[in-house]
Amino acid sequence: MTVDTHIYPWQRDHWHQLTELVAADRLPHGLLLAGPGEIGKRRFAMTFAQRLLCAGPVAGLPCGGCKSCHLFAAGSHPDFALVEPAEEGKAIKVDQVRQLSEFATRTPSLGERRAVVLAPAEAMNANAANAFLKTLEEPGRGIVLILVVHQPGLVLPTIRSRCRILGFPLPPREAVSDWLRGREGDVERAMALSGGRPLRALSLLDSELGAQLQLFNDTLGALEAGRVPVLDAAKVLQGLPRDYAGEWFQYLVYGRIKALPQALAEVQRLMFRFLDRLNRVRQRLHSSANPNPQLVWEELLMDWKSVLDLHHNQTRSGGQTHP
Numbered sequence: 001m002t003v004d005t006h007i008y009p010w011q012r013d014h015w016h017q018l019t020e021l022v023a024a025d026r027l028p029h030g031l032l033l034a035g036p037g038e039i040g041k042r043r044f045a046m047t048f049a050q051r052l053l054c055a056g057p058v059a060g061l062p063c064g065g066c067k068s069c070h071l072f073a074a075g076s077h078p079d080f081a082l083v084e085p086a087e088e089g090k091a092i093k094v095d096q097v098r099q100l101s102e103f104a105t106r107t108p109s110l111g112e113r114r115a116v117v118l119a120p121a122e123a124m125n126a127n128a129a130n131a132f133l134k135t136l137e138e139p140g141r142g143i144v145l146i147l148v149v150h151q152p153g154l155v156l157p158t159i160r161s162r163c164r165i166l167g168f169p170l171p172p173r174e175a176v177s178d179w180l181r182g183r184e185g186d187v188e189r190a191m192a193l194s195g196g197r198p199l200r201a202l203s204l205l206d207s208e209l210g211a212q213l214q215l216f217n218d219t220l221g222a223l224e225a226g227r228v229p230v231l232d233a234a235k236v237l238q239g240l241p242r243d244y245a246g247e248w249f250q251y252l253v254y255g256r257i258k259a260l261p262q263a264l265a266e267v268q269r270l271m272f273r274f275l276d277r278l279n280r281v282r283q284r285l286h287s288s289a290n291p292n293p294q295l296v297w298e299e300l301l302m303d304w305k306s307v308l309d310l311h312h313n314q315t316r317s318g319g320q321t322h323p
Contacts, residue, residue: 054068078109083118114140185210
């Protein structure tokens with residue numbers, strides 16, 4: 001496990017706030033880092049956990065050279081635990097939290113603290129969340145529990161109420177632009193497609209993900225032009241990363257809505273209805289019901305094709321709907 005102790009520019013205020021609490025010995029045992037995904041919360045949590053265990057922090061950051069830092073970087077620190085889903089998109093299970101509870105009762109091996117990072121906290125299933133609540137209510141000596149949360153509303157209110165919440169909003173556009181400056185690729189386009197999330201923008205500048213985005217756009221363009229049937233387009237989309245494909249589709253529809261003239265109010269209404277359907281599909285694709293992605297995409301694309309057909313028909317007829 002390689003740990004980068006660099007703090008992103010948009011995280012500095014939060015970092016100073018926590019290090020001041022550490023210096024004043026007023027750090028709570030439960031921290032909840034809440035905000036959109038792909039803005040750096042997990043790395044912040046990992047770096048802060050390393051800072052708590054470091055034998056000699058330098059300028060408020062982990063030194064990287066002490067025994068504790070070496071063990072942390074190797075993923076073998078006896079006073080640190082990382083709790084996350086076994087697979088991306090899966091749940092954190094109660095057995096994982098029970099192991100965490102046992103870890104929380106131990107005496108620190110190297111220093112005075114132990115640290116836990118749980119990411120993302122909303123991935124805990126109901127049994128795991130209830131088990132974790134007991135650990136929060138009766139924390140062991142010197143334990144600091146750091147929860148990374150993308151959707152706070154999915155975390156039990158009783159868990160949220162027992163943590164100090166640090167809100168991580170989307171970074172200012174200027175900060176993201178400065179951070180990305182000098183990287184190869186279309187930075188402005190990546191920022192627009194990322195919804196303001198810097199790590200997503202950085203990923204979009206990566207050649208592989210950029211190629212996938214191009215494939216997405218080409219496929220939907222070919223579908224609209226009638227060059228590709230729904231079944232083939234669905235096969236392409238279900239092969240793309242689910243989160244990315246869903247969000248790219250969302251931004252595409254928002255862009256089409258913004259460009260619609262007022263005369264096409266019926267098309268606009270249907271596009272907003274389609275966005276609701278798209279959000280439900282994204283939830284289905286991440287559910288534990290294991291839906292067939294090919295069938296899900298086929299149904300969605302048939303709906304989208306119907307909206308596009310109405311759009312083109314009304315555009316040709318000057319915005320009038322004919323029976």
